[in-house]
Amino acid sequence: MIRVQSYAPDGFIALDNSALIYPPTEARFNANTYRVSIDLKQVIVPEILDLAVQEMLQRCSYAKVSLHKGFFWYFLSPNHKTPILHEEGSFPSGRIFRKENNGYLFKVLYSKHRIALECFHALTDGSGALVYLKMIVSEYCRLAGIAEFTFSGALDFSKRPSKQEFSDPFQHFFDPKIPGTPSTGRAYHRIGTGSYDDRVKVISATVDAKTLRERCKSRGYTVTVYLCSILLWALQELQKQEVPVQKRRKPLKLSVPMNLRNIFHFDTMRNFTLFAVPGIEPALGEYTFEEILQKIYLDMAFSQDPKRIRSQIRRNVGGERHILMRFAPTAIKNPLFKLLSDSLGDDLYTAVISNLGYVSIPPELESSLTRMDFYLCPGQMNKVALAIVGWKDKVTINFSSFFNTDTDLERLFCQFLVQDGVPVEIATNRSDEHKEQ
Amino acid sequence: MAYCVMCGVKLEDGAVQCPLCRTEVLLPSHVVEKPAEPLFPHPLPEKGTGGISKTSKGIIELILPLLVVSEVTIALTMWYSGNFSHSFIPLFSTAMAALVIAMALVSRHSYVAQTTTHLILVSLYLLGIDGSSGPLSWSVIAVGGIAILWLYAVFTTTRTARTCPLGSASLLMLATLGYLAMINLVVVGKLSWFFPVALPTSLVLFAGVGLFFLLFLTRKRTRLPLADLIFFNLIVLFLTFTALDLFLNRYGSGIWTLSWSVSLFSASVALMLLLISVSVSRRIRRFFTSQNRHS
Numbered sequence: 001m002i003r004v005q006s007y008a009p010d011g012f013i014a015l016d017n018s019a020l021i022y023p024p025t026e027a028r029f030n031a032n033t034y035r036v037s038i039d040l041k042q043v044i045v046p047e048i049l050d051l052a053v054q055e056m057l058q059r060c061s062y063a064k065v066s067l068h069k070g071f072f073w074y075f076l077s078p079n080h081k082t083p084i085l086h087e088e089g090s091f092p093s094g095r096i097f098r099k100e101n102n103g104y105l106f107k108v109l110y111s112k113h114r115i116a117l118e119c120f121h122a123l124t125d126g127s128g129a130l131v132y133l134k135m136i137v138s139e140y141c142r143l144a145g146i147a148e149f150t151f152s153g154a155l156d157f158s159k160r161p162s163k164q165e166f167s168d169p170f171q172h173f174f175d176p177k178i179p180g181t182p183s184t185g186r187a188y189h190r191i192g193t194g195s196y197d198d199r200v201k202v203i204s205a206t207v208d209a210k211t212l213r214e215r216c217k218s219r220g221y222t223v224t225v226y227l228c229s230i231l232l233w234a235l236q237e238l239q240k241q242e243v244p245v246q247k248r249r250k251p252l253k254l255s256v257p258m259n260l261r262n263i264f265h266f267d268t269m270r271n272f273t274l275f276a277v278p279g280i281e282p283a284l285g286e287y288t289f290e291e292i293l294q295k296i297y298l299d300m301a302f303s304q305d306p307k308r309i310r311s312q313i314r315r316n317v318g319g320e321r322h323i324l325m326r327f328a329p330t331a332i333k334n335p336l337f338k339l340l341s342d343s344l345g346d347d348l349y350t351a352v353i354s355n356l357g358y359v360s361i362p363p364e365l366e367s368s369l370t371r372m373d374f375y376l377c378p379g380q381m382n383k384v385a386l387a388i389v390g391w392k393d394k395v396t397i398n399f400s401s402f403f404n405t406d407t408d409l410e411r412l413f414c415q416f417l418v419q420d421g422v423p424v425e426i427a428t429n430r431s432d433e434h435k436e437q
Numbered sequence: 438m439a440y441c442v443m444c445g446v447k448l449e450d451g452a453v454q455c456p457l458c459r460t461e462v463l464l465p466s467h468v469v470e471k472p473a474e475p476l477f478p479h480p481l482p483e484k485g486t487g488g489i490s491k492t493s494k495g496i497i498e499l500i501l502p503l504l505v506v507s508e509v510t511i512a513l514t515m516w517y518s519g520n521f522s523h524s525f526i527p528l529f530s531t532a533m534a535a536l537v538i539a540m541a542l543v544s545r546h547s548y549v550a551q552t553t554t555h556l557i558l559v560s561l562y563l564l565g566i567d568g569s570s571g572p573l574s575w576s577v578i579a580v581g582g583i584a585i586l587w588l589y590a591v592f593t594t595t596r597t598a599r600t601c602p603l604g605s606a607s608l609l610m611l612a613t614l615g616y617l618a619m620i621n622l623v624v625v626g627k628l629s630w631f632f633p634v635a636l637p638t639s640l641v642l643f644a645g646v647g648l649f650f651l652l653f654l655t656r657k658r659t660r661l662p663l664a665d666l667i668f669f670n671l672i673v674l675f676l677t678f679t680a681l682d683l684f685l686n687r688y689g690s691g692i693w694t695l696s697w698s699v700s701l702f703s704a705s706v707a708l709m710l711l712l713i714s715v716s717v718s719r720r721i722r723r724f725f726t727s728q729n730r731h732s
Contacts (some may be wrong), residue, residue, distance in 0.1 A: 025491050026491075027488065027489065027490055027491040027494050028485075028486070028487065028488035028489060028490050028491075029490050029491070030490070030491045087478075088477060088478050088479075089477065089478075089479055090477050090478075090479040090480055090481045090482060091477060091481060092477075094486065095486060095488075111477075111478050112478070197484065197485035198485035198486055198487070198488075199481050199482060199484075199485045199486075201481070202476060202477075203456055203457070204476060205446070331498075331502060334495075334498055335494075335495040335496070335498035335499040336495070336499075337495075338491045338492060338494055338495025338498065339492060339495040339496070339499075341491065342491075342492065380490055380491070407456060407457050407458075410456075410457055411444060411457035411458055414444055414446050414457055415444050415445065415446075415457075418444065418445035418446060419445070423447065424445075424446040424447065425446065425447040426441075426446045426447065426448055426449065426455070426456060426457065427449050427473070427476045428449075428456040428476060429475070429476050429477045429480075429481060430456050430481070
């Protein structure tokens, strides 16, 4: 099949299928960003970091792009400006104002000990961003004389980029012969208590990786299934308070991004994620934690079936290739995307939980690494998001929230972990607000 | 390093309270903790970055092109039909309709903000329509009415009105009288019927309402019977109409007499007698209560 961009002028890089929705829906409460960061013992030198970022961009030229609004679609084109380093602020995963960032779709931030990479979702997904961060950190450590090492899973600076790295995997796996997955029904959305604004309030829970793994193993489930189940259990408890009548309780569903690189063995640096939507139906009765674990496990296994994923890809890419979508101008598509994205996306799940997995740290870096984080941006419908990353002997569970004072979900989640024998250590950027009350 | 006694989580060094449940950290007086390095170097800003949400943005993006297309279409149609001189009202109406939808999304989503914005827009629209055909006339009365509506329906729900009820009631009375005077001035050109008819009738109404509040709302720990409420309102209403009839007759023919309001006056007297007898005599009250009938 001939792709539309084959006829495109030089410098036109089509967004991947998953990225199409992000630029038109970017607004207040919809930053469509996320962040990965690494804290080192050494003090970060911005000049060296700048060199490391430029080295990374030299190798990954597909990240050296800016976003433009075309007549039919948003598109990427090479960006010849120099990337800007930003000083760390007060909260993660805020909106990226591209004009203040020389047009780049990612933002490198630094503080005394931290190197952070915030990405707009149109560029890549969490796994892609982690690869960029690994490259920046390894190059920084080399240039700063800290250590020379290569992260497992990072790209080799000495090799030329492969075709897979910058190709749109969704187009590659699109099969017009199979039917698309039907859309699921609406899910419950927490009302919460108190006000909210677009500052991202963080509660970061750090747990011991070994203890967590042992708890999961004793129950016979993976870490992702275990943590998803705790989140669903906490949501069930909160829904009971907000909706006292059982039969009126809407389904509780989670959006769990699946890294399709592992399933399809396709090493792309663009978005290659689809979402599993495991959930329970509290209208049918209260679920015990064991029942939730089992339900999540089955739902996740069902969602990870490659045939089912291909069907999802068929639906998404089929929509993009529809004649009306292809030839409708952006002036019409943009407002429609904004108005429909909720009913086709955020409305279908109650919360987002993303597990980046365990990041293996090279032995040369182990002594220097003090912390690693992964943050998602919350949304207007689902105001609390949960991001998990494992590093060394720790697992960091970061809650990012728009609520100013409501921390009920975080509290129930952490209390469950503690009661289940997993010690939790808490850090937050909420401290000032709490002192005011 | 402290633990939260409620949640059991380990807190940061120097934490004043648990961020999850807000339980205060109570350390022995001799223990002084050095604050841990904060998660982010700067404290949260006082306000967010602002801007409008995705849905609002989408609707505005849809409305703006539609508005431009509609305006151009109307202008061209009027031009070709030779009625361009009359195109102000359709063009202005379309623009105002778009503005109303846009403002509904942009302004704060509260009853007071939304109603105030929309009443202002409706007033501007009426003034615009009226002003397009010469000096302002009927729109002044309409806008005055909208202002009175705002006072009664919106201002009374605000915190200011609730904290100062007497002041608010006085403001409402004065505004109503002012509005009646304005109608008189706009319609007749001078204050003709305001002093002999409108002012005394309004005073009767205000006195009735004042009496209602004095008699019923000052009673403590007593549930107000619904029948009492309805009857008293009817009495106030009937007496006001009687007063209107009386002052109108005096203004029109110079005689103090009642014409069409005699029946209303009789009804109000009957209701008043019933209310008085019910409140004075326990036997009569019992006669009308359900307990009496059931027993």
